[in-house]
Amino acid sequence: MQGARRPIAGRFVGRAIVVLFALTAGGCTDAGEEAGKQPGPTSTTSLVETRPTVPNESAPDWVGAVVNLHDLAAGDCFNQYSWSNDERVIEIDTKVDCAGPH
Numbered sequence: 001m002q003g004a005r006r007p008i009a010g011r012f013v014g015r016a017i018v019v020l021f022a023l024t025a026g027g028c029t030d031a032g033e034e035a036g037k038q039p040g041p042t043s044t045t046s047l048v049e050t051r052p053t054v055p056n057e058s059a060p061d062w063v064g065a066v067v068n069l070h071d072l073a074a075g076d077c078f079n080q081y082s083w084s085n086d087e088r089v090i091e092i093d094t095k096v097d098c099a100g101p102h
Helices: 008-027 031-035
Strands: 077-085 088-096
Antiparallel strands (some): 077 088
Protein backbone atom coordinates (compact mmCIF):
# COMPACT_ATOMS: atom_id res chain seq x y z
CA MET A 1 0.00 0.00 0.00
CA GLN A 2 2.51 2.52 -1.05
CA GLY A 3 0.12 5.00 -2.65
CA ALA A 4 -2.41 4.87 0.17
CA ARG A 5 -3.50 8.18 1.58
CA ARG A 6 -3.99 8.84 5.25
CA PRO A 7 -7.57 9.37 6.38
CA ILE A 8 -8.76 12.95 6.86
CA ALA A 9 -9.09 12.49 10.63
CA GLY A 10 -5.43 11.46 10.83
CA ARG A 11 -4.30 14.53 8.89
CA PHE A 12 -6.42 16.77 11.10
CA VAL A 13 -4.95 15.33 14.29
CA GLY A 14 -1.44 15.67 12.88
CA ARG A 15 -1.99 19.33 11.99
CA ALA A 16 -3.60 20.02 15.36
CA ILE A 17 -0.53 18.61 17.11
CA VAL A 18 1.78 20.79 14.99
CA VAL A 19 -0.29 23.92 15.73
CA LEU A 20 -0.44 23.09 19.44
CA PHE A 21 3.33 22.60 19.53
CA ALA A 22 3.91 25.91 17.71
CA LEU A 23 1.68 27.79 20.14
CA THR A 24 3.34 26.20 23.14
CA ALA A 25 6.83 26.93 21.84
CA GLY A 26 5.89 30.50 20.95
CA GLY A 27 4.47 31.11 24.40
CA CYS A 28 7.75 30.18 26.06
CA THR A 29 9.68 33.40 26.37
CA ASP A 30 12.33 34.46 28.79
CA ALA A 31 9.88 35.80 31.38
CA GLY A 32 12.58 35.77 34.05
CA GLU A 33 14.50 38.45 32.20
CA GLU A 34 11.54 40.82 32.17
CA ALA A 35 10.56 39.99 35.75
CA GLY A 36 14.07 40.84 36.98
CA LYS A 37 14.05 44.33 35.48
CA GLN A 38 13.60 47.10 37.99
CA PRO A 39 11.33 49.95 36.99
CA GLY A 40 13.12 53.21 36.34
CA PRO A 41 12.69 56.18 38.61
CA THR A 42 9.43 58.00 38.25
CA SER A 43 9.33 61.74 38.35
CA THR A 44 6.67 63.59 40.24
CA THR A 45 5.64 67.15 39.76
CA SER A 46 3.67 69.37 42.03
CA LEU A 47 1.35 71.98 40.61
CA VAL A 48 0.81 74.93 42.88
CA GLU A 49 -2.38 76.72 42.03
CA THR A 50 -2.48 80.41 42.75
CA ARG A 51 -5.47 82.56 42.12
CA PRO A 52 -4.78 86.01 40.78
CA THR A 53 -6.21 88.87 42.73
CA VAL A 54 -8.33 91.22 40.70
CA PRO A 55 -9.28 94.60 42.12
CA ASN A 56 -13.00 95.24 42.46
CA GLU A 57 -14.36 97.68 39.92
CA SER A 58 -17.75 99.28 39.72
CA ALA A 59 -20.07 98.31 36.89
CA PRO A 60 -19.76 100.70 33.94
CA ASP A 61 -22.65 102.74 32.63
CA TRP A 62 -23.46 100.91 29.46
CA VAL A 63 -25.36 102.06 26.42
CA GLY A 64 -27.85 99.86 24.60
CA ALA A 65 -29.78 96.72 25.42
CA VAL A 66 -27.96 93.71 26.88
CA VAL A 67 -27.84 90.99 24.23
CA ASN A 68 -26.31 87.58 23.61
CA LEU A 69 -23.74 87.85 20.82
CA HIS A 70 -25.20 84.74 19.19
CA ASP A 71 -28.51 86.57 18.76
CA LEU A 72 -26.99 89.39 16.70
CA ALA A 73 -27.53 89.45 12.95
CA ALA A 74 -25.09 90.53 10.27
CA GLY A 75 -24.86 94.31 10.30
CA ASP A 76 -25.90 94.72 13.99
CA CYS A 77 -23.62 96.91 16.10
CA PHE A 78 -22.67 96.16 19.69
CA ASN A 79 -20.46 97.23 22.58
CA GLN A 80 -18.59 94.96 24.98
CA TYR A 81 -18.14 95.82 28.67
CA SER A 82 -16.19 93.96 31.34
CA TRP A 83 -15.34 94.56 34.99
CA SER A 84 -14.38 92.56 38.06
CA ASN A 85 -16.33 92.09 41.26
CA ASP A 86 -15.48 89.74 44.16
CA GLU A 87 -12.68 88.20 42.10
CA ARG A 88 -15.05 87.41 39.22
CA VAL A 89 -14.80 88.93 35.79
CA ILE A 90 -18.18 90.05 34.51
CA GLU A 91 -18.73 90.69 30.83
CA ILE A 92 -21.80 91.95 29.00
CA ASP A 93 -22.55 92.86 25.41
CA THR A 94 -25.09 95.47 24.38
CA LYS A 95 -26.76 96.06 21.04
CA VAL A 96 -26.45 99.70 20.02
CA ASP A 97 -27.57 101.92 17.18
CA CYS A 98 -24.97 101.84 14.42
CA ALA A 99 -25.32 105.62 13.95
CA GLY A 100 -23.93 106.26 17.46
CA PRO A 101 -20.42 105.67 18.86
CA HIS A 102 -19.46 102.05 19.37
